[in-house]
Every structure is written in structure tokens, then in C-alpha cells.
Amino acid sequence: MIDLIGYGAFFLTTALIFSLISLGLNLQWGLTGLFNVGVAGFVAIGAYVSALLTTPHDAARFGGFELPILAGWLGAMLVAGVAAAITGFATLRLKSDYLAITTFGVAVVVQLVALNAQSLTGGAFGIGFIPRPFAALAETPLLFNLSNVAIVAAVTLVAYLALQHLSKSPWGRVLKALREDERAAISLGKSARFYRVQAFAVGGALMGLAGAVQAHFIGFIAPDNYAPMLTFQVWVMLIVGGSGSNIGAIVGSILVWAIWAGSGALTATLFAPEQQARAASLQIVAIGVMLCLILLFRPNGLFGNMTQRRRIRLGQRKPS
Amino acid sequence: MVSTGEVAVGAPVLTAKHVVRRFGGLLAVNDVSFDVRRGEILGLIGPNGAGKTTMFDLLAGSLPPSGGDIVLNGVNVSGESAHRRLSRGLGRTFQIPRPLANLSLLENVMLARQGQTGESLLANFLRPLRVAAEERAAEDKAMDLLDLVSLSRLAHEPARVLSGGQRKLLELARVMMADPAIILLDEPAAGVNATLLEVIMDRIRGINDRGVTFLLIEHNIDMVTRLCHRVLVMASGQLICEGTASEVARDPRVIEAYLGGAADPGGDA
Numbered sequence: 001m002i003d004l005i006g007y008g009a010f011f012l013t014t015a016l017i018f019s020l021i022s023l024g025l026n027l028q029w030g031l032t033g034l035f036n037v038g039v040a041g042f043v044a045i046g047a048y049v050s051a052l053l054t055t056p057h058d059a060a061r062f063g064g065f066e067l068p069i070l071a072g073w074l075g076a077m078l079v080a081g082v083a084a085a086i087t088g089f090a091t092l093r094l095k096s097d098y099l100a101i102t103t104f105g106v107a108v109v110v111q112l113v114a115l116n117a118q119s120l121t122g123g124a125f126g127i128g129f130i131p132r133p134f135a136a137l138a139e140t141p142l143l144f145n146l147s148n149v150a151i152v153a154a155v156t157l158v159a160y161l162a163l164q165h166l167s168k169s170p171w172g173r174v175l176k177a178l179r180e181d182e183r184a185a186i187s188l189g190k191s192a193r194f195y196r197v198q199a200f201a202v203g204g205a206l207m208g209l210a211g212a213v214q215a216h217f218i219g220f221i222a223p224d225n226y227a228p229m230l231t232f233q234v235w236v237m238l239i240v241g242g243s244g245s246n247i248g249a250i251v252g253s254i255l256v257w258a259i260w261a262g263s264g265a266l267t268a269t270l271f272a273p274e275q276q277a278r279a280a281s282l283q284i285v286a287i288g289v290m291l292c293l294i295l296l297f298r299p300n301g302l303f304g305n306m307t308q309r310r311r312i313r314l315g316q317r318k319p320s
Numbered sequence: 321m322v323s324t325g326e327v328a329v330g331a332p333v334l335t336a337k338h339v340v341r342r343f344g345g346l347l348a349v350n351d352v353s354f355d356v357r358r359g360e361i362l363g364l365i366g367p368n369g370a371g372k373t374t375m376f377d378l379l380a381g382s383l384p385p386s387g388g389d390i391v392l393n394g395v396n397v398s399g400e401s402a403h404r405r406l407s408r409g410l411g412r413t414f415q416i417p418r419p420l421a422n423l424s425l426l427e428n429v430m431l432a433r434q435g436q437t438g439e440s441l442l443a444n445f446l447r448p449l450r451v452a453a454e455e456r457a458a459e460d461k462a463m464d465l466l467d468l469v470s471l472s473r474l475a476h477e478p479a480r481v482l483s484g485g486q487r488k489l490l491e492l493a494r495v496m497m498a499d500p501a502i503i504l505l506d507e508p509a510a511g512v513n514a515t516l517l518e519v520i521m522d523r524i525r526g527i528n529d530r531g532v533t534f535l536l537i538e539h540n541i542d543m544v545t546r547l548c549h550r551v552l553v554m555a556s557g558q559l560i561c562e563g564t565a566s567e568v569a570r571d572p573r574v575i576e577a578y579l580g581g582a583a584d585p586g587g588d589a
Contacts, residue, residue, distance in 0.1 A: 162445075169451065170430075170438030177420050177431050184418035187380065188432045189406035189498060190439075198441055 002142050009145035015257040016152045017214045022237045022249035023159055024206030030244035030304070031167055032199040033179035037100040038087070039207060039234050041107030044114055044226035045083050046076035046208025047215040051127040052120075054216070061127075062120045069131055069216055076212035077205040084204020088197040107231060114223040126222030130215050148217055155213060156250065159206060163246050175199055229284075233260070236287055240294050242304025251302060259286055330358035332391075333502050333533050334379065334410065339388035341374055348374040350557040351388070356502060361524070361534040363548035363565070365541070367578050371557040372537045373415060376504050379535070380412040381405045393501065407434050411500035415507045415537075417487035419479035425490060426475045429462035430455075432497035458497075465493040469523055485516035492523060496532075503527075505536035509543050521547055541569070553577065 021043060028034040050072030052063030067075075091102050114121045121127065132138070134147040166172050174195050177185040182192050215221045233256065241252020263286035271279040294301065332355035341349040349371045356362050366372050377383040379390060381402035390398045392408050400408075411432075420428050436458065437443045438451035466472040469489040474481065482490060488508055495503055508524070509517050521543060528534055538544050544551060545565040553561040553568050555577035561568050568574050 166441070166444060169444040170436045170455065171441050171444055173423070173427055173431055174439055176423060176427075180420040180422055181418050183382070184414070184420060185431070186402050187382070187406070187412055187414070187418075188494065189403045189434050190431075191401070191403050202441070 006142040006145045009142075009149040011257070011261060012254070013145065013149045013152045013217060014214075014261075015254040016149070016156045016250075017210050017217065018234065018237060018253040018257055019156050019250040020159055020210035020213065021207050021234045022241065022253045023156075023163055023246060024203040024210070025234055025238050026243065026246060026249040027163060027166075027175075027206070028199055028203035030238065030249070031172060031179065032175040032196065034088075034196060034199060034203075035096055035100040036103045036200070036203070037231055037235075038103030038105070038107035038110075040226040040228060040230040041103075041110035042080045042084055042204040042207035043211035043214075043230060044107075044110050044223075046080040046211030047221045047225070048114060048121055048127070048211075049079040049208070050076040050212030051130045051215050051221055054131050055127060055129055061118070061122050069133055072216070073209055073212045076208040078208075080208020080211070081201045081205030084207075085197050085201035087204070088200025089193075092193050092196065104228070104231075107226075107228065111223050111226050114226065121223070124223060126220060126225075128220045130219045130221065132216055132219050152213060152217070155209070159209075160246055160250065167246065171195075233287070236291050239291065239301055242301030245301070245303035248301055248303030255302075256287060256290065259290055263287075332356065333358045333393060334535070335389075335391040336375070336379065337389040337391065339375070339378055339390065340386045341371075341378055341383060342386045347557050349378060349385075352554070352557075352559045353388075354552055354559060354562065356533060356535050358501070358533055359528070359531060360549045361528055361536065361547055363544040363551040364535060364537045364554065365539070365544060365551060365568075366554035369556075370554040370577075372554055373506060374557075375554065376412065376506055376537060380410065380504055406498050406500065409499075409501035410504070411495035411498050411502070412504040413488065413491040413495055413506055413508070415510065417484070417491050419482065419487050419490055421480040422478055424476050425466060425471055425479055425482075426459065426462055428479050428490060429465055429494050429497050430458045432494045433458045433461070434498050462493075462497060465496050468496070468526070469493045470519065483516075485512040485520070488512060488520060489516075489523065492520070492527070496527065500532065502533040502535065505534060505538075507537055507539065509538055509540040517543065541565075545569075 021039060024042075025036060025039055028036045053065050053067045053075045054069055054072035055064050056066055057064035087103065087106050091099050094102055115124055117123070133151055134144055137144040137147055174185065174190050177188070177190060178192055178195055186192055237253040237256045238249055239252070240256055241250065242248030260283055263283045264280070267279040267282050268276065334356040335354070337353050339349055339352045340347070352371075352375060364372050364375065374383065378385050381397070381400055381404070385398055388398070389396050392405065392410055395408065397405055397408060420431070423431070437447060437454055444451055463472055463475060466475050469492055471486060471489055471493065479487070479490060492508075505524070508520050512520060517540075524534060524547060536548070548565060551563065551565050551568045552559055553571070553574050560573045560577060561571045563571070
């Protein structure tokens with residue numbers, strides 16, 4: 001029973017970290033309509049920045065400033081936010097597919113830098129000895145996991161409440177207007193550039209924070225953690241939960257992560273050890289099937305309003 | 321304000337000076353100059369392809385001119401974006417209304433208020449009381465404007481439920497929220513039934529009586545005749561005629577532009 005609670009806490013910690021990333025994506029896509037397919041890149045930036053700021057000195061690479069974990073998290077948000085703002089500024093003229101291609105390119109560049117800039121990132125071996133919150137409790141796994149889930153839940157709750165407040169504010173109203181019709185919003189005196197960059201930056205900062213929280217939870221990071229699969233997972237989480245809904249982003253993350261972890265456990269049980277590597281692909285299949293089912297039977301996700309938007313667009317074409 | 325015959329007008333609020341706009345080899349607007357005087361309702365008519373909507377886009381800042389100047393309240397705004405021109409007092413509506421369909425009518429109108437503290441990201445956390453107070457004031461004003469255009473009963477409905485004519489009224493309320501000195505109306509009568517058209521005309525007159533200047537593009541000559549103090553006529557990118565509605569209707573250049581000289585341009589052109 002204690003093991004089960006411990007695993008539950010571990011599972012929820014990971015799921016809530018994904019929730020943080022999904023909340024960032026929801027601000028960019030769900031609220032503002034910015035098609036960011038480079039999510040993994042901003043998560044990676046946050047993870048590496050926090051790791052460099054908080055790890056012990058290492059002569060083989062840059063960093064190792066031994067700052068407190070909180071400073072690492074703030075640094076991660078700042079650098080990932082600035083990186084996202086620069087990306088947003090550089091892609092001001094791009095929309096939909098072109099914006100997606102560019103952000104995907106950014107994520108690939110970040111991953112390649114993480115892999116090759118050995119003196120900065122530790123290269124393929126990554127960065128270890130990242131300080132973990134409540135490390136003193138590590139000998140008691142249950143307490144350690146419960147402490148971690150509490151702190152991650154608190155961070156997620158603060159992010160959720162802040163985003164809820166913003167989405168109902170005049171600032172959020174402008175973002176929704178840009179999502180609905182950028183030209184109309186501009187004609188009403190709103191600077192599309194200014195708000196697009198802001199939405200990119202705040203969303204990127206949240207993704208960076210999630211990367212940092214995850215890095216400190218696991219204690220080790222490597223470039224493989226930030227492959228395009230991470231972006232895919234987060235998009236599925238948001239679509240399942242419902243684009244445009246903050247609560248949907250959180251519920252979708254927990255649900256999809258449950259299926260991901262559950263299908264992983266199932267393949268480990270059902271397949272022989274020599275087939276495990278190939279069987280792992282079934283996790284992706286499970287997520288894909290779930291995505292198809294959601295799109296077929298509940299295209300607006302569990303809490304979202306995408307269908308409504310599609311109907312609206314169709315409705316607008318009808319002559320009055 | 322001075323009286324010129326039956327039209328009471330003031331100093332120019334918006335001026336186009338030798339405005340040119342090219343699209344590749346096509347000269348869509350060719351050396352067009354005119355004034356819109358404070359307090360008047362000025363009509364801009366012309367056959368399809370005359371360059372009227374392009375001229376509107378140039379005046380509103382949606383398109384940059386290839387040449388010439390646009391002066392708003394004495395300030396040259398030729399290089400300014402559309403969103404900055406609204407803060408200087410120039411609002412516009414669109415030929416095909418562009419309501420923010422997923423937002424309520426109230427949100428649509430409140431969005432247009434200029435200089436809202438709550439549109440700053442940090443102010444929502446640092447100055448919540450001020451933001452809340454401004455929101456209450458904005459909501460009251462938005463409800464008054466929705467009432468003015470007879471849409472207040474639908475205030476909390478999403479804008480997608482509106483008919484074509486109601487969408488035009490919503491656009492009018494929305495642009496009024498910004499307290500503009502001049503409003504550019506792009507075909508307010510298009511696709512609107514006769515009853516609602518009377519409502520729209522009545523509201524335009526009412527707003528004009530409050531001192532707001534209008535420049536409107538319209539194909540409905542009956543509406544132009546009944547509403548506009550002066551009329552400009554464009555054809556093939558050029559301004560060919562200017563005067564009262566009855567004067568331009570008799571002008572041979574206008575008849576030539578509309579119908580190749582076969583008939584006069586009266587009725588719904």
C-alpha cells in the first residue's frame with residue numbers, strides 16, 4: 001500500500017510537470033492561437049539553465065554556480081522566457097504552418113546545441129548531480145515523493161490561478177481577440193506584435209520552469225529528454241484536455257500521462273525482455289489511438305471549445 | 321464650425337494628399353487628394369474596382385501608401401500602423417463585418433476601449449483595484465453603446481449569433497467605444513434588410529449629431545443621398561468628381577464611369 005502511494009505521488013509529480021508545460025502551450029495556442037511546435041526546446045532551455053546555476057562546480061564544463069534551487073527556477077523562467085520572446089519577435093510575420101515549422105526548427109537547434117556544446121551542456125552525457133528538493137528525505141521514498149508532489153502541486157496551482165486571472169483580464173481579452181481575428185483586433189487599436197511576443201514569452205517561461213522543476217526532480221538531464229516526442233506528448237495532452245481551457249490542460253496531462261505510463265507498464269509485463277525495446281513503440285500507438293478517439297467523439301477535448309470555433313468559422317461564411 | 325449651404329462643417333479632420341498605392345503594375349489609387357471636414361458625413365462612391373476599399377485601407381493604416389501623405393487632426397500619420405491611428409481618433413468598420421465570434425457582444429465592445437490599464441500584463445497583478453474599476457466603467461459604457469444600437473439584450477451572447485445587419489451594428493458600437501473623432505464605414509448597407517438599414521442610418525445620424533465625423537463607402541445611392549452631406553466619386557483609382565449627392569448624380573463623368581454613358585447612376589448602383 002505504501003509502495004502504491006509512493007508510486008502515485010511519483011506519477012502525479014511527473015503528470016503535474018507536464019501540466020505546467022501544457023498550461024504554457026495553452027496560453028500560446030489555446031488563448032492566442034500561436035502554433036508552437038518547439039515546446040521541447042523551451043523545456044530544455046529551462047532545464048539546462050537551472051542545472052548550470054545550481055549544480056556543484058565542474059571543471060569540465062561551464063556553470064556550477066551552486067545557487068539555491070529557487071534561483072535556478074527563476075533563472076530558467078527568465079532565460080526560457082527571453083528565448084521565447086526572441087523566437088516570437090523573429091516570427092512576427094509567420095502564421096500557422098510556417099510558424100510551426102520555425103518553432104520546430106528552434107527546438108531542433110536547442111537539442112543539437114545540448115548534444116554538441118559539451119563545454120556548456122555536458123554533451124550527450126548531460127548534467128548530473130542536480131540538487132533535488134528535500135534530498136535529505138531521499139532515504140524514505142514515500143516521504144520524498146510526497147514532499148515533491150506537494151511542491152510541484154503548489155507551483156502548478158500558482159501557475160493555474162495566475163493564468164486563470166490573466167485569461168479573464170483585459171490582457172487575456174486582447175489575446176483571445178488576436179486568436180479570433182488579428183486584423184479586427186488591430187483595427188481596434190491592439191498591437192498584434194506586442195501581445196504575440198508577450199504570449200510567447202510567458203508561455204515559454206512556464207515551459208522553462210517546468211523543465212527546471214523536472215530536472216531537479218530527476219536529478220539528471222540529457223539531450224534525449226528533449227526530443228520532439230516531448231512536444232508531441234504535450235500537444236496530445238492539450239488536445240485531449242481541451243484547447244483554450246487551463247483546467248483542461250491539467251486534466252489532459254494527467255490523463256495522457258496515465259495512459260502513457262500504464263501502457264508502458266503493460267508492455268513490460270506482456271513482452272519478453274528481448275522484445276521490450278520494440279514493444280515500447282506501443283506506448284506511442286496507445287497515445288495515437290487516444291488522440292484519434294478524442295478527435296472523433298469529442299473534437300473540442302474534454303473542456304475546450306475548438307468545435308465551437310470551427311462551427312463559428314463555417315457559420316461566418318454563410319451569407320446573412 | 322461654418323455653414324456651407326445646407327452642410328454645416330468645420331476644419332479638416334482627415335486629409336489625403338496626393339495618395340498613391342501600387343500593387344505591382346496595378347495603380348489601385350492614383351494621386352487622390354481630399355479633405356474630410358469635422359462634423360460631416362462624407363460619402364465615397366464609385367463602380368467596383370474603383371479603389372475605394374484600398375483608399376479606406378490606406379486611410380485606416382491597414383496598407384502603407386506608395387506615395388503621398390495622410391494627415392489626421394493635423395498630424396502626418398502616413399507611416400503609422402492601424403492600431404495607433406485608432407488611438408489618434410480614427411476608427412473603421414469592415415465591408416464584411418469582423419465580429420470576434422467567440423467573444424460576447426459585451427467583450428467585443430469593451431475590447432475597443434483605448435488605454436486600458438488591464439491590457440498590461442503586470443498591471444493585472446500589481447494594480448488589481450484600478451483594473452477592476454476601469455473594467456466596471458468600461459462595462460457600463462459598453463452596455464450604453466449596445467443599447468444605442470439596440471443590441472443590449474444580446475450583450476452576453478457570443479457574437480456568432482448575430483445576423484449580418486446586427487454584426488454591422490455591433491461594429492458601429494465597437495468602434496464608438498474608442499471615442500473616435502472620425503469613423504470610416506465600409507458599405508454599412510451591404511446585405512442588410514430595409515428595416516435594419518433604417519436603424520443603421522438612424523444610428524449613424526445620431527452619432528453624427530454627437531459630433532463624430534463619418535466617411536462611408538456605399539453602393540446604395542439612396543442611402544448616400546439621404547445621409548451624406550458631400551460625396552466623392554472614384555473611378556479607376558482616381559477621384560473624378562466631388563459635390564452633393566444630386567450634383568454628382570448629374571455629372572457626366574460619373575455617368576460615364578458607372579454605365580459608360582448609357583444611363584444615370586441613380587438607384588442601387
